[in-house]
Amino acid sequence: MAVGKPLLEAADHADLGFHQIPIIDMQNANHPDFAVRKALAQEIRDACINVGFFYVKNHGIPNDKIQNALDAAKAFFSLPTEEKMKIDTRTTPNFKGYNGLLMENNDPANKGDMHEGFNLGPEELRSTNPTGGENAMSGANLWPSESAIPGFREAVLNYYHSAVAFGKTLFPLFALALELPEHYFDDKTTEDAAIMRVLHYPPQTGPVDDRIIGIGAHTDFECFTILWQEPNIQALQILNANKEWIKAPPIDGTLVLNLGDQFARWTNDVFKSTVHRAINRTGIRRYSIPLFFGTDYNVKLEPIPSCVSAERPPRYEVVTAGDYVKSRLEAAYAATK
Ligand SMILES: O=C(O)CCC(=O)C(=O)O
Numbered sequence: 001m002a003v004g005k006p007l008l009e010a011a012d013h014a015d016l017g018f019h020q021i022p023i024i025d026m027q028n029a030n031h032p033d034f035a036v037r038k039a040l041a042q043e044i045r046d047a048c049i050n051v052g053f054f055y056v057k058n059h060g061i062p063n064d065k066i067q068n069a070l071d072a073a074k075a076f077f078s079l080p081t082e083e084k085m086k087i088d089t090r091t092t093p094n095f096k097g098y099n100g101l102l103m104e105n106n107d108p109a110n111k112g113d114m115h116e117g118f119n120l121g122p123e124e125l126r127s128t129n130p131t132g133g134e135n136a137m138s139g140a141n142l143w144p145s146e147s148a149i150p151g152f153r154e155a156v157l158n159y160y161h162s163a164v165a166f167g168k169t170l171f172p173l174f175a176l177a178l179e180l181p182e183h184y185f186d187d188k189t190t191e192d193a194a195i196m197r198v199l200h201y202p203p204q205t206g207p208v209d210d211r212i213i214g215i216g217a218h219t220d221f222e223c224f225t226i227l228w229q230e231p232n233i234q235a236l237q238i239l240n241a242n243k244e245w246i247k248a249p250p251i252d253g254t255l256v257l258n259l260g261d262q263f264a265r266w267t268n269d270v271f272k273s274t275v276h277r278a279i280n281r282t283g284i285r286r287y288s289i290p291l292f293f294g295t296d297y298n299v300k301l302e303p304i305p306s307c308v309s310a311e312r313p314p315r316y317e318v319v320t321a322g323d324y325v326k327s328r329l330e331a332a333y334a335a336t337k
């Protein structure tokens with residue numbers, strides 16, 4: 001176990017053959033005592049170095065907001081296809097709006113993902129970053145009409161804002177986990193660069209083509225993902241270093257937290273962006289709501305000094321967060337075949 005070791009030493013001794021995903025209690029995320037926050041950051045650090053996934057409990061997102069977002073999702077995906085297609089992602093900049101089954105493909109070895117989704121980003125551009133403003137991911141959200149689905153927008157935005165607020169409390173903890181000043185990411189996270197997806201996975205029963213699953217094997221693009229998954233339905237799996245798929249079942253009262261490529265880039269792979277996929281063979285339709293939180297889109301993903309050494313030289317070409325996210329989205333939407 002890596003507890004207590006300096007950051008790079010812990011990363012060099014990472015144990016990536018995990019079979020279990022830690023559960024971390026976020027009760028003390030804003031505790032007034034620095035030592036308490038630092039201890040929590042240490043727990044997070046070990047999960048980030050060894051697994052790249054953990055569950056969070058006491059995340060503070062109220063249950064009724066989750067339930068209302070779920071009800072909104074169910075109502076939205078029950079709309080007639082032609083209503084949903086009025087907000088087809090392909091008609092908008094930057095993949096907002098609706099994508100139908102198989103319109104996206106997250107694993108280039110596969111044929112397409114067996115889910116449909118509604119995608120949104122921040123409602124307004126509110127960067128205070130000196131490099132802020134228009135960016136690679138700019139573009140308004142595209143909502144279904146209020147008359148087609150009353151209350152959808154409000155329910156989805158209520159959950160979005162709660163999840164963004166929770167996400168904002170995590171950046172200082174990740175900074176402490178990286179032996180950085182607690183507010184290191186503050187000036188890099190001024191615009192809430194968070195994309196959310198409301199997803200519906202139809203059940204796949206009978207013979208299933210292995211190249212058409214709920215969402216193909218992939219890493220996420222941003223710093224971290226806050227994932228709500230529907231209770232009692234097993235679909236999410238994560239890949240360990242021994243190439244074993246480890247189940248990540250929903251656990252009551254928790255959300256899944258996983259790291260994405262932006263953090264792998266910021267940390268020069270000290271934090272792991274772990275491959276995962278979802279397959280719904282339960283016979284029951286499944287809903288999930290991932291929110292992907294990155295650094296401001298015009299910020300460059302440069303490796304932070306505590307994660308670079310003579311033995312660990314920079315591993316990635318430096319690009320802006322926005323260009324990175326956009327290139328990955330373009331690839332996912334181009335790669336259905
Ligand atoms: O639905 C899930 O459990 C996973 C979704 C996911 O991995 C994604 O949207 O990136």
Ligand SMILES: [Fe+2]
Binds near residue numbers: 218219220276
């Ligand atoms: Fe993902």
